[in-house]
Amino acid sequence: xxxxxxxxxxLVQPGRSLRLSCTASGFTxxxxxxxxxxxxxxxxxxxxxxxxxxxxxxTTEYAASVRGRFTISRDxxxxxxxxxxxxxxxxxxxxxxxxxxxxxxxxxFDYWGQGTLVTVSS
Amino acid sequence: SYELTxxxxxxxxxxxxxxxxxxxxxxxxxxxxWYQQKPGQSPVLVxxxxxxxxxxxxxxxxxxxxxxxxxxxxxxxxxMDEADYYCQAWDSSTAVFGGGxxxxxx
Numbered sequence: 001x002x003x004x005x006x007x008x009x010x011l012v013q014p015g016r017s018l019r020l021s022c023t024a025s026g027f028t029x030x031x032x033x034x035x036x037x038x039x040x041x042x043x044x045x046x047x048x049x050x051x052x053x054x055x056x057x058x059t060t061e062y063a064a065s066v067r068g069r070f071t072i073s074r075d076x077x078x079x080x081x082x083x084x085x086x087x088x089x090x091x092x093x094x095x096x097x098x099x100x101x102x103x104x105x106x107x108x109f110d111y112w113g114q115g116t117l118v119t120v121s122s
Numbered sequence: 123s124y125e126l127t128x129x130x131x132x133x134x135x136x137x138x139x140x141x142x143x144x145x146x147x148x149x150x151x152x153x154x155x156w157y158q159q160k161p162g163q164s165p166v167l168v169x170x171x172x173x174x175x176x177x178x179x180x181x182x183x184x185x186x187x188x189x190x191x192x193x194x195x196x197x198x199x200x201x202m203d204e205a206d207y208y209c210q211a212w213d214s215s216t217a218v219f220g221g222g223x224x225x226x227x228x
Contacts, residue, residue: 035217037165045157045165045208047217061215064123097164106153106212108170115164 002026002111004098009116012088020083020116022098029079030054033101035109036072036083038094038118046094048072050101051081066092088120124213126220133226140196142223144209147190152211154192156185159222160205168207169194201227 008020022034035050049062051072060072071084081098095117099109127145134140144154156169167176169185172192182197192211196203204227209220 037217037219044206044222045159045210045219047210047219050217063216102170104171106171107217108153108155108167108210109157109165110167110170110176112164112166 002100004100004111004113006096006098006113006116009096009118011119011121013122014088014090014120016088017084017086018088018118019085020096020098020118022081022083022113024079024081024098024100027100029074030076033103033107034072034074034081035099035101036081037097037099037109037112038092039097039115040091040094043094048083048096050107052103056103085118088118090120092118093120094118124211124216124218126209126211126218128207128209128220128223130221131224131226133228134196134199135228136201137198140199140203140225140227142194142196142207142209142225144192144194144220145190146192146211146218149190149192149211150188152187152213154185154187155210156183156194157208157210158203158205159208165208196225199225199227203227 003025036048095115097115098113100111157165159165172187173185
């Protein structure tokens with residue numbers, strides 16, 4: 001059974017940093033791209049970014065709203081994807097979901113974690 | 123930047139057919155996915171590549187995409203289908219979500 005478990009959320013002050021983790025199980029983690037999607041309270045889904053598998057160079061793509069502040073990385077030996085968030089803003093407050101990505105002609109997010117809440121407030 | 127537009131809400135009677143649209147420039151040239159999100163839960167993929175259903179998704183869910191509009195159709199809508207639905211497509215290595223549609227089963 002595919003499982004994705006996010007951790008690391010919490011309350012953080014504006015301008016500070018936070019690192020989220022996504023621990024995967026039930027599939028060969030290294031074969032898949034992984035993505036982060038967030039949802040502000042009462043709002044819709046917003047894509048944050050993704051990291052390709054090592055077979056595709058392990059490269060990353062980001063939404064314009066987080067580019068330069070957020071970094072996605074992966075540790076295939078531990079089956080963990082990370083989201084490093086720097087220079088946090090109040091508008092980054094959201095539930096952050098980790099997703100598995102199926103890379104085909106156009107990728108899709110086939111499994112989602114339960115999410116972890118990040119609150120940016122002074 | 124690319125935008126996907128969905129109606130904020132759609133209502134349907136139990137047993138009837140619900141249609142949720144998603145509009146974007148030349149959307150028919152892209153593949154569209156649909157996600158269902160029930161209150162307090164994580165999103166679930168219900169349609170990928172315009173019209174394909176993942177394993178475990180009921181046959182009453184179907185999708186189409188042509189021109190500037192993609193459509194999620196739920197035939198024989200059940201009370202359990204009440205949820206928010208989001209369309210999603212890719213534009214230049216960027217994933218774009220529609221604003222979401224709240225489906226109410228009256």
